[in-house]
Amino acid sequence: MEKILEIFKALSDETRLRILNLFIKSGRNLCVCELMDALKLPQYTVSKALGTLKNAGLFTTEKEGTWVYYQLDKKDTKNKDLFTFLNNILITDLFLEDEERLNNRLLLRENDKCVVGIIPEEDLLKLIKGKTEA
Amino acid sequence: MEKILEIFKALSDETRLRILNLFIKSGRNLCVCELMDALKLPQYTVSKALGTLKNAGLFTTEKEGTWVYYQLDKKDTKNKDLFTFLNNILITDLFLEDEERLNNRLLLRENDKCVVGIIPEEDLLKLIKGKTEA
DNA sequence: CCAATATATGCAATTTTTTACATATAGTCA
DNA sequence: TGACTATATGTAAAAAATTGCATATATTGG
Known part of the structure; x- marks a missing residue:
């Protein structure tokens, strides 16, 4: 019971739902x-x-x-059920914008590894622009 | 988003989960x-x-x-998905005891209606004993 | 070893939730 | 109408969660 409550509490927060959404929709591991x-x-x-x-x-x-x-723990069956459920209900414009920004950010990976750390948004957009124009 | 958060917050409480469990497992309307x-x-x-x-x-x-x-609102598709999910994960000894007490309580219905209000536990158990022995 | 960087965490102030009680509302039946 | 009963709700105190910032940890490369 405590475990179940902990999971629902973890889901009761906008930031955490946005994060979960990105992992579920992208199917990737992310840093x-x-x-x-x-x-x-x-x-x-x-x-x-x-x-x-x-x-x-x-x-x-x-x-x-x-x-x-980080990556979703799909070994647990209950987790898998949860992720399937979330995939069905997490549909919001806010999520779409997150997903687009993530897709752009992932363009900067090399050999499927993140090689760009924490940089100003301005610099980030320039890097992405370089990738999309190439 | 606000709606989704409200649902997960509603699920983040032991009493409310126990209530949901009884409705899901029994499939009945309850007062x-x-x-x-x-x-x-x-x-x-x-x-x-x-x-x-x-x-x-x-x-x-x-x-x-x-x-x-009260009864589960199954008109909404997302609600139905949620109830299915909950049906899979709400498995705890505490729930079993709730379910048994509910089953006994429902023996006191007449024409599928509740006819016994708020009475002391002692009296309740006597009524139930009468039903189960009959 | 030192400097730089990606990530984690401790903490105090604020906000939100829970809890328990008292009381209110609304319907029934005499 | 008035007594009774099933259910709902307002409220204040207590408990828990969130937020923002500062700082800590750990790894890399020079």
């Missing part, structure tokens, strides 16, 4: 700085939200150098 | 006094929890005299 840019939220907000979701048992992590890649 | 006995909780707690769930759009009500029958 904190990529989420920061997709959500346009500060580092501590994203880290804290991810921590809550991981504590609730919804995510696993893999560390590569200073980067940490 | 406040029946839930009080199944959950062993005071009237105001049950009423308030039902109010929260109804506000979140998960229940509809039908009034018959002073009795109010």
Whole structure:
């Protein structure tokens, strides 16, 4: 019961739902700085939200150098059911904008790894512009 | 988004999950006094929890005299998905005891209507004993 | 070792939720 | 009408969650 309550509490927050949506829709593993840019939220907000979701048992992590890649924990059957359910109900304009920003951010990966850390939005947009025009 | 958050917040409470479980597992409409006995909780707690769930759009009500029958609102597709999901994950010993007490309480219905209001537990158990022995 | 960087966390102020009680409302029946 | 009963709600105190900032940790590369 405590476990179930912890999961629903984790889902009762806009930032955390936006994060979950990005993982569910993209099907990818993502690091904190990529989420920061997709959500346009500060580092501590994203880290804290991810921590809550991981504590609730919804995510696993893999560390590569200073980067940490989060991914949905789909080993648990109940989690899989949850992600399927969320995939059906998380449909909002706000989410679409997150998804577009994430797609652009992922253009900057090399060998499927994040190589761009925390940089000013202005610089980020220039990098992305370079990629889309190439 | 606000609507989704309201639903998850409604699900983030033990009493409200226990109530939802009883409706999902029994498939019936139930009134406040029946839930009080199944959950062993005071009237105001049950009423308030039902109010929260109804506000979140998960229940509809039908009034018959002073009795109010609550039922799951299955017209909404998202609600149906949610109830299916909950049916899979709400499995706990605590729920089993609730379900047994509810089944006993429902033995006291006549023509599928609740005819026993708020009475002391001692009296309730006597009534139920009468029914099960008959 | 040092500087730089990606991520995590501790904390205090604020906001939100819960809880328990008292009381209100509304319908029934004498 | 008035007593009775099923249900709803207002409220104040307590508990819990969120927010923003500052700072800590840990890894890399020079």
